[in-house]
Amino acid sequence: MSARTKKIMNAPEDIIPQMIEGMIGAHPDLLRVAGAAGRAIVAIDGPRPGKVGVVVGGGSGHEPAFAGYVGRGLADAAAVGNVFASPSPELILDAAREADGGAGVVFLYGNYSGDVMNFDMAAEELSASGVAVKSVAVTDDVASAPKERIGERRGIAGDFFVFKIAGAAADRMLPLDEIDRLARHANASTRSMGVALSACSLPQTRKLNFEISADDMEIGMGLHGEPGIRRGPLETADEIAQDLLSAIIADLGLRRGDEVAVLVNGLGSTSMMELYLLHRKTQHILSDHGIAVARSWVGEYATSLEMAGASITVLRLDDELRALLAHPCRSVALTVGEIAAANPARANVAHTAVQTRGDDADGAAEHKELATDGDVTPAIFRQMMRKVGAAIIAEKDWLSQLDGVIGDGDHGVTMEIGWIAVAKALAAAPDHETIEATCKRMAKAFLDAVGASSGPLYATAFLRAGTAVGDRRNLDANALASWIAAACQGIRDRGRSEPGDKTMVDAWVPAAVAATNAAQNGASSVEVMVKAAAGAKDGMDRTTDMVARRGRSAKLGERSIGHIDPGAASTYLTLRAMTEALQGALGQKAPGQ
Template sequence: MVAGMLAVHSDILMPAGQTGRVLVARHGARPNKVGIVIGGGSGHEPAFAGYVGQGLADAAALGNVFASPPPEPILEATRAADNGAGILYLYGNYAGDVMNFDMAAELARAEGIEIRSVPVADDVASAPAERANERRGIAGDFFVFKAAGAAADLGYDLDGVERVARKANEYVSTMGVALSSCSIPQTLRPNFELGHDEMEIGLGVHGEPGIRRGKVESADRITDVLMEHILGDLKLPEGQQVAVLVNGLGSTSPMELYIVFRRVKEILDRRGIGICRSFVGEYVTSMEMAGASVTVFRLDDELRTLLDHPCNGFALRVKETSADPGATRRLPDSVAAASAEPVADDAGIRRRDLGGPVSASRFRGMIRVVADRIDLNADWLSELDGVIGDGDHGVTMQYGWAAVRHMLDETPDDMPVDATSRLIAKTFLDAVGASSGPLYATAFTRAAEAVSGQDNLDAKAMLAFFEAAAEGIRARGKTEAGDKTMIDAWLPAIGNARAAVQEGKDVGNCLAAAAAGAEQGMKATANMEARRGRSSKLGKRSLGHIDPGAASSFIVFDGLYRGFVQGGGNEG
């Protein structure tokens, strides 16, 4: 896809970095201009690359289908967009995007680049007004990207560009309807099931369940419902000026979209609300989903000026761009080429042999079994996720652990546990992104710190490894017990492992106890109402379903135990 975009739009875009996931604007760069970096999962084309260009974003980082880009391509995009005036990150408000962009921001700040972030949150179906910061980012991205890009192009400083982005985010509301499901290429299965005569109001762009399912109604009636929620949220006074976007989700005909727009205009006309700018078409899609969304953007004088400012992206062109588009960008070698790989070894650390059975090679064998077990259960994990998420968890985990297995095949078998764990963190993060990438990367990074310099781990060291990993997950995901997340499998696993260690049990018994605790915790999530992650938008509708993150965590613990046993350890 990226190669195709570059072949068609080489006058607007060029690649940067080595990940193959970064597209940069050829024009518009100049010293002391604030850089705009956008990004998110693929499958929403023309978002996000379509909004890169003069007067828009300076660079986009692209993730796997429906999954956030990992920090590395975001960092590559940041370096490419850096003109010395700071960078603003704009992305949809999803846990995976927040974590990956936050991690990239930490890395960029370490390089001396000032970073600000504004997660777009415009989906009125996903949270009420008093919790607007919890809303998903959907087609409202379009207006926030446009306003912030124009502000940067006009020379606003970083504070000013951030202010504009936050105001635009506050002034935009979106709601959608789905008439059929989407599917991700790896599963070839619908992300959710809708009858041929059914529709779902408020559905997310990844297939997240909406607020109501019912029989298909007329375009006018559906539009009435969408606009009732949007106008109830924006509370627009008579005489207010707005911009409207009627967005197709992938396989809805232009005819139907124009019918919807006609009804939107009728509703706004009756209320004395004027439409000064209109957009109808496919701007933020959801693979092949049938359906549409309506976005209303409240305008003031500043936002109207910014909306009208010239821009040139392949998905959005406004007027003619300025006569002097800025020099065609030439990226320095340090940005265009690969960034240096981190050192994985721990040279200079004094090592200590604990005399336990988990040697370097045995640990790597345990990790290989985890990868095998994830691969075996990927379909099950995606099925669990399809009920309360976006249906890609199995594929995401499969990607990440397959990359880890490949890394193990390419690195020395006697690499110490801590060094291997740091490489697992980087490998998983680079391969996955999404929310699982930062969570597992942080887990293995913290775990590596806990056993740094230690060889041949015993039961106490393995417990310290697990405790540090869990604390990393809890801190990165900002989640606690009972939130219906992966931590609900990790905590009982650690509780069981700790009890085994206190009883003087060996590593095999410790791992067996951890696996049993993880299974117990996984099953318990079925009785929890989700409070974090995408499924939190479902409320009580999440009851009765196992959390997919907890399920994959159980598979990890089970795989570690199985791998230890296969390596010749005590079966417990």
């Protein structure tokens, strides 16, 4: 693996709040920060009574996206996640409450599993509080799925045009349903494709996500440092533009006489000189096809940390999209036309606080009869969870390395953040707290700290598992198997993944089956855990030969073969650590150990 990269930063764990502080300080006339976590960036001159609130968001590392598109005529607020990780539902709710002017809220984000799950959970809570919500996931990347599966495509730089159109429609005080329609229309009219010349590195690891020779390029890369759909020889600027535009023109069905807007976007460390070369050829190609370019933007609008490379995005225009594209806006990343003087007065309506998941740490469990047979007490259960956190953190580099090969390289970092938050939550738990209540506590801590895809998945797992043993104070072998099975089912339901998709489900399912079978055959609690860990290990190993069908690595197709799924690996570490902690607490070894 390559040597560590260089970054201008202080402590990696402080990079997001310090970046936000610097951004707000640089643009106090445009932006303010809100929310208890300080991760909601709000337009000074955006939210106002009667206006639909436009909320965007996603992981950091794509600057100026997403907070750079907060401003008058664009987004009213952005939720800022960790590097390459979706913001949690609570952070999204912070942004939504600030953006809501009483006419509803529209969520706009890239079509990635973590963003979809977190924004869906936020939408459910916001809707429950009486606020009308619409969600649009951007799906502009033609390389990430065939046209017949367009709903599976990921969002890359096409966010730029979708945000612009929806923001303009909201600024014109159009109703929520109409803004939703126009955002979807813009998304359906937008296509992108890109190439990467080098990988990027996360601040926490400072290791390149993948290695590529000086003579190659990755075609169809993702926006999170993922490798491309395929690797090929490095081409000239004209050849790259031809490859990208040919795919876009064919997929969008552009014809002679059409009019378009063009975005040539740098990925983080590509010079303007190179981007202008791509734009030059893009204009030539479109002109040769009889397609008029009404407006162009060239620069860095949706980056991937320090990745070298570029993407080309084309928006096919019609009368309504053309008018909305020209509508004035003013933000850090984009200014169009003239905007009237800002009104700094906050105009959003009052909101009722939304109950977060598991806020009542003990709840009604203290008022019902609980089974006390079983050798896994609440104290031992908490020891098991602390052991999991320690094991995950010890192996974070391995997990990130696995993820860097077929994903975005942040799985170890994300899991570490989540389990650090869980450890703090466990330290605050009272001695009398039930296992169900501890699971709720863990779910809230993990979800609020992480976001990403792991946040909703593990939060749902903890909540379902806790509910499954809600009638018990101590767990016996059967209850422990039920806890594992319920956690597994929660992950399957939330992530909509099944065995064979090459996800963490491929480790959880055999673990749950093995645990259930062992319990039914009269095994002890320790034996149940040993069997579960062994099942997870077998499932993890089997992912090596699978083609990914879900998650970010699904876009790699056959290139994902030969690599362990990082989610399956962290599942195995989790169940192995639980087993070791239980053996230590009970002083037992399973037969044959």
